[in-house]
Amino acid sequence: SRLGDASAAQAFAREAVQRAECIGDQRLLADSAMRLGSTLLEAGLPEAIEEYRRAESLFDELDDRYGMVRCQINIGIVYSNTGNSSSAEAAYRRAVELGENAHTPDLAGLASLNLGLLYLKEGRYDEARVWFEEARRLFIMVKNEPHRLATLYNMGHLARECGDSTAALALYEE
Numbered sequence: 001s002r003l004g005d006a007s008a009a010q011a012f013a014r015e016a017v018q019r020a021e022c023i024g025d026q027r028l029l030a031d032s033a034m035r036l037g038s039t040l041l042e043a044g045l046p047e048a049i050e051e052y053r054r055a056e057s058l059f060d061e062l063d064d065r066y067g068m069v070r071c072q073i074n075i076g077i078v079y080s081n082t083g084n085s086s087s088a089e090a091a092y093r094r095a096v097e098l099g100e101n102a103h104t105p106d107l108a109g110l111a112s113l114n115l116g117l118l119y120l121k122e123g124r125y126d127e128a129r130v131w132f133e134e135a136r137r138l139f140i141m142v143k144n145e146p147h148r149l150a151t152l153y154n155m156g157h158l159a160r161e162c163g164d165s166t167a168a169l170a171l172y173e174e
Contacts, residue, residue, distance in 0.1 A: 001042055006042060009042070013038075016035060016036070017033055027058075027064070030058035031055075031067075033051045034051070034055040034074070037049075037071075041078055044081065046082060048074070049075055052071045052075045053075070056071035065099075066102060066107065069098045072094045072095035073092065073107070073111050073114060076088045076092040076095065077114065079091060080114075080118055089115065095114075096108050096115065099111055105138040105141055109137075109138030109139045109144065109151075112132075112134040112138065113147065113151055116131035116132040116134075116158075120154065125162055128158055129155075129158060132151055132155045135147070136155070152174055156172040
């Protein structure tokens with residue numbers, strides 16, 4: 001995928017799923033289904049949701065909350081990319097809840113950031129601000145500087161969209 005060959009990435013991911021099924025390792029299968037979903041997501045294929053749901057079900061059986069949160073975030077991205085805002089919102093909110101319950105602030109922060117982006121895109125600025133602040137708080141807590149930077153960038157964009165160039169400049173400088 002990173003080399004830009006979507007068809008090869010999908011072929012390798014499908015093969016990984018088949019091999020994991022043959023081996024019978026549920027964790028490996030869940031991870032492989034997640035990877036396949038990601039290759040399908042990158043290609044813009046809606047069947048990515050099926051693979052993410054399959055992976056989520058397997059992660060649930062394994063009591064792997066971290067994997068379940070990752071699946072919900074990715075499902076939200078697929079829905080957002082296809083214009084299904086209400087389903088994207090539901091997936092991101094579920095990811096936030098799962099992330100909080102699983103004590104994974106890094107993933108709860110990522111879900112919060114995505115929820116903020118969804119609201120920003122829809123012009124729901126007050127809600128976007130709330131979720132960006134939550135993401136920022138969580139990323140500071142876990143010292144995740146790349147995601148904190150992405151959050152600050154989007155907070156600056158939000159301030160600019162709201163006509164507050166002073167706040168936007170301060171956020172961009174930060």
